[in-house]
Amino acid sequence: MKVYNLGFLIVVISLMTTQAFSKSVNEKQKNQDQAKLLKLESVSPNIVKKITVNGMVCSFCASSLEKKFLKAPEVKKVDIKLEDKYVKVSFKPGYNLSDKKLTSMISKSGFKVKEIAVTQGKLKDPVALLEPKPSLKKKFPSKFPKGSETK
């Protein structure tokens, strides 16, 4: 009987130790991720893409592009220059839209993409593999179709 009690005690202690260690590892990982994210945001606050667009000659028609992009939860700011024929899209920290998605959004507004260039931010930063903030996906579930991605 005493042996059983001792065995039970050992199992309980083992489980508690494992759980505590696991929590510690998770906390450590979480802290590391947050530190990486903070570092990324301080070094490269957000990605900016410059999209050269053909056919964008009228500001009245181009306003549809601004509306379209500002509806996307990943987008922070949109600048349009008719003279230079570009749309500059600034993303929220930690967010991005693929070139394919951007091309699709512009095509659906009736224009043609000539070129897309990243003018700020680094797409291949290792911290880009971090999971996105889930709050945005919860808040706007329908706003994250295929092609919508986080960096």
Next chain:
Amino acid sequence: MKNFIVFIVLSFIGVGIVQAHPTSYEGGFSLMGEMSPRSKQLTFIYSPYYWLGLGAVVSEMRADEDDPKEESYIYGAQIGWLAKRWNLEEAQANLYFVGGPGWAVQKGLYENEGLVYRYGVQADYETRRIFTFVRFIEARYFKGHAVVDNKIDLAVGFAPYLAEFKELNSWFILEASADSEFEEVSFTPTLKFFYKNYLWTVGQSLRGATQLGFMVRI
């Protein structure tokens, strides 16, 4: 006189405000209004795709601006299809087919009412500096398919200065309208302005009729 009344009636079941595109961007709404001594018109368009515009138009017209008894009304559906768009580096050109069914009510001397349908083609070419536009629309009664009217609109214009996005854009435009036989051509110098998603026009025909228009894209 009857032909003239029909001409006036059907001239205003076109695509709404002068030179406006009959489609918007995907998911976009357009509200257009036009007012002159002879007509008031309100047009609503929804675009499920950038190449398709679906909506409705309500018009009130007077054959004689001083005689309210000579009024006519149109309640119609509005369909616009962008058949081809050329997005060039410095320009954009469009080819549209427009039309739709409607119900016309004419009061006064030539009292009449009935179902009408119309069909037409519209094209434009625009840079940041120049604008050209042409549209032909023909309307027929459903009953008997008789031609009740056709109309040609032409417009050329230029921007006196190059405005940036979110700046006030201004255009000087000369419009010319006529029936297909060019029996009577009217010319209307027009000023067109747009700022963000608001557009408005003011013009005065060489006969002295003032025309006002607006358009909002939501």
